[in-house]
Amino acid sequence: MAGATSALQSKRPLGKATRDAFGRALEALGAERPDVVVVDADVSNSTRTEWFGQKFPDRFFNIGIAESNLVGIAGGLASCGKTPVIASFACFIMCNGYDQLRMAVAYPGLNVKVVGTHAGISIGEDGASQMGIEDVALACSLPGFVVVVPADEASAKAATRAMLDHRGPVYMRLGRPDVPKVYETDNPPFRLGQANTVRDGRDLTIVANGLMVAAALDAADQLAAEGIEARVLDMHTVKPIDREALKKAAQETGAIVVAEEHLAHGGLGSVVAMAVAELEPVPIRYVNLGDRFGESGSPEGLLEKFGLTAENLAAAARAVIAAK
Amino acid sequence: MRRKTPETATVARDLEQLQQIAKRLRVDILRSTTEAGSGHPSSSLSAVEVVTALYFGGFLRYDPKNPHWPDRDRFILSKGHAAPVLYAALAEAGFFPREDLMTLRKLGSPLEGHPNMARLGGVEASTGSLGQGLSIGVGQALAARIDRKDYRVYVLTGDGEIGEGQIWEAAASAAKYRLDNLTCIVDRNHYQQTGAAEEVLNMDPIDGKFTAFGWHTITINGNDLGEVVQALRRATEYRGQPTCIVSLTHKGQGILPLLEKLGDTNFHGKPLPAKYLDEALALLG
Numbered sequence: 119m120a121g122a123t124s125a126l127q128s129k130r131p132l133g134k135a136t137r138d139a140f141g142r143a144l145e146a147l148g149a150e151r152p153d154v155v156v157v158d159a160d161v162s163n164s165t166r167t168e169w170f171g172q173k174f175p176d177r178f179f180n181i182g183i184a185e186s187n188l189v190g191i192a193g194g195l196a197s198c199g200k201t202p203v204i205a206s207f208a209c210f211i212m213c214n215g216y217d218q219l220r221m222a223v224a225y226p227g228l229n230v231k232v233v234g235t236h237a238g239i240s241i242g243e244d245g246a247s248q249m250g251i252e253d254v255a256l257a258c259s260l261p262g263f264v265v266v267v268p269a270d271e272a273s274a275k276a277a278t279r280a281m282l283d284h285r286g287p288v289y290m291r292l293g294r295p296d297v298p299k300v301y302e303t304d305n306p307p308f309r310l311g312q313a314n315t316v317r318d319g320r321d322l323t324i325v326a327n328g329l330m331v332a333a334a335l336d337a338a339d340q341l342a343a344e345g346i347e348a349r350v351l352d353m354h355t356v357k358p359i360d361r362e363a364l365k366k367a368a369q370e371t372g373a374i375v376v377a378e379e380h381l382a383h384g385g386l387g388s389v390v391a392m393a394v395a396e397l398e399p400v401p402i403r404y405v406n407l408g409d410r411f412g413e414s415g416s417p418e419g420l421l422e423k424f425g426l427t428a429e430n431l432a433a434a435a436r437a438v439i440a441a442k
Numbered sequence: 443m444r445r446k447t448p449e450t451a452t453v454a455r456d457l458e459q460l461q462q463i464a465k466r467l468r469v470d471i472l473r474s475t476t477e478a479g480s481g482h483p484s485s486s487l488s489a490v491e492v493v494t495a496l497y498f499g500g501f502l503r504y505d506p507k508n509p510h511w512p513d514r515d516r517f518i519l520s521k522g523h524a525a526p527v528l529y530a531a532l533a534e535a536g537f538f539p540r541e542d543l544m545t546l547r548k549l550g551s552p553l554e555g556h557p558n559m560a561r562l563g564g565v566e567a568s569t570g571s572l573g574q575g576l577s578i579g580v581g582q583a584l585a586a587r588i589d590r591k592d593y594r595v596y597v598l599t600g601d602g603e604i605g606e607g608q609i610w611e612a613a614a615s616a617a618k619y620r621l622d623n624l625t626c627i628v629d630r631n632h633y634q635q636t637g638a639a640e641e642v643l644n645m646d647p648i649d650g651k652f653t654a655f656g657w658h659t660i661t662i663n664g665n666d667l668g669e670v671v672q673a674l675r676r677a678t679e680y681r682g683q684p685t686c687i688v689s690l691t692h693k694g695q696g697i698l699p700l701l702e703k704l705g706d707t708n709f710h711g712k713p714l715p716a717k718y719l720d721e722a723l724a725l726l727g
Contacts, residue, residue, distance in 0.1 A: 191615070221571045
């Protein structure tokens with residue numbers, strides 16, 4: 119697709135990476151939340167929990183490259199009234215720590231905050247082994263977990279506070295690169311489980327999260343030039359999904375495109391499809407990574423190769439409208 | 443100054459009384475698993491002396507009337523399949539009525555096949571997926587340190603269980619933070635599911651491995667209450683390192699002649715058929 123606009127190449131102003139916003143927010147919240155304890159598996163300069171660690175060394179533990187132990191320790195801390203925040207690359211904390219997340223966190227329903235950074239293919243050159251592309255599906259499969267995928271800097275900051283304020287286990291997915299700003303304000307509305315309508319329209323709805331929200335807004339601009347008015351929902355919370363917003367979208371726009379930087383199976387697309395099929399069946403199309411691993415390359419080049427572009431989203435929108 | 447044990451906790455007068463309690467726990471393990479028709483009595487029987495000493499030898503400070511008392515000591519049964527010994531101890535300590543033991547593994551009972559902390563007060567970790575309890579114990583011991591509290595954490599693992607790599611991740615991290623408020627007891631009962639532990643995966647020397655990981659270690663006859671009490675006292679008083687007690691035991695301790703007669707001294711994951719229950723109880727004296 120020559121000249122395609124990858125999700126990172128929006129004309130919207132570039133903001134900081136969601137991991138950076140999380141790191142600063144966590145550091146800022148540390149003082150008012152003495153219950154917060156951060157445990158690291160030796161990647162704090164990547165996940166940005168090091169900023170909290172520098173400020174609150176008595177509540178920061180680097181336990182080495184051992185994600186299973188990381189999660190278990192968090193369960194122990196939470197069972198004693200702490201609010202542990204554990205962060206690693208999305209693929210490592212979810213895949214390596216999964217049984218521990220199931221047994222030591224989800225099953226007892228403990229108040230552990232799990233943060234997976236470097237999610238998706240937009241990490242670029244490091245390649246498939248470092249790319250968390252299944253993390254949302256895994257997190258959604260943990261009973262009782264809230265699953266959050268913020269779109270940009272401002273919403274990642276808001277999501278960090280919401281995550282800490284929520285009582286119970288939360289998984290928050292963050293990215294590595296600087297991403298376009300979805301919100302102009304530094305304090306966008308953010309309520310867990312409640313989608314933000316970032317653009318209104320009546321011809322179809324694009325439901326997106328993470329860096330695909332900015333791409334959805336770009337796609338909506340392209341569609342508007344053709345006279346198609348797309349509604350764009352920032353579905354930052356995958357679980358619990360905002361059923362009301364989806365029902366309204368289906369009823370009022372009659373067609374849905376779901377966009378995410380994740381495998382087809384078990385992510386936002388699956389969750390939206392389940393809800394829409396039950397509440398108000400309408401045609402749906404999907405823009406995601408399909409059923410394949412990523413590879414090395416530039417983030418922009420990869421996003422284009424895998425079809426995570428505004429143009430591809432616009433094409434899916436035209437297709438779903440045709441299917442109405 | 444170490445806080446005192448609450449008056450609501452049961453503390454035995456002497457070794458003889460502890461032995462009487464140990465016997466009651468064995469009776470309860472056998473009765474409850476036979477009633478349930480499933481479960482792990484042999485893996486529970488090997489750990490009776492350790493659990494008895496912890497709960498009734500004055501080591502664990504708990505309040506059965508207030509199971510979530512924040513300053514309590516914690517006992518984590520990492521070998522969760524030995525739940526019947528934990529439940530027997532909790533009943534003896536007064537966390538719930540003894541007759542509830544007969545609801546083991548039944549629909550609606552909080553006494554599930556493996557411990558579930560969300561449903562039963564006194565259970566300090568939900569276990570059953572092996573290898574995870576020590577990490578949880580490290581987290582609890584760190585929480586005590588952050589809050590400058592003097593509660594202690596005891597974790598009981600199986601000997602087959604230490605084949606799980608997470609045990610060694612946890613062991614290394616406990617040594618890094620010099621968690622002398624943490625004690626790991628390895629129930630070295632010599633058997634795991636399909637056979638002898640040293641044949642399935644030889645982890646000997648267990649004490650040597652923990653020593654190499656930076657732990658203080660003690661090896662004892664774990665079916666001798668006197669030795670268990672002494673080892674726990676040493677572990678509790680030891681400073682600067684976590685302590686690992688390698689507790690040499692017999693799987694099925696207390697009913698070994700019967701298991702020999704039945705031709706299965708491992709007896710893994712089997713309840714005693716009801717027709718052998720009287721014979722087994724007679725062996726306990």
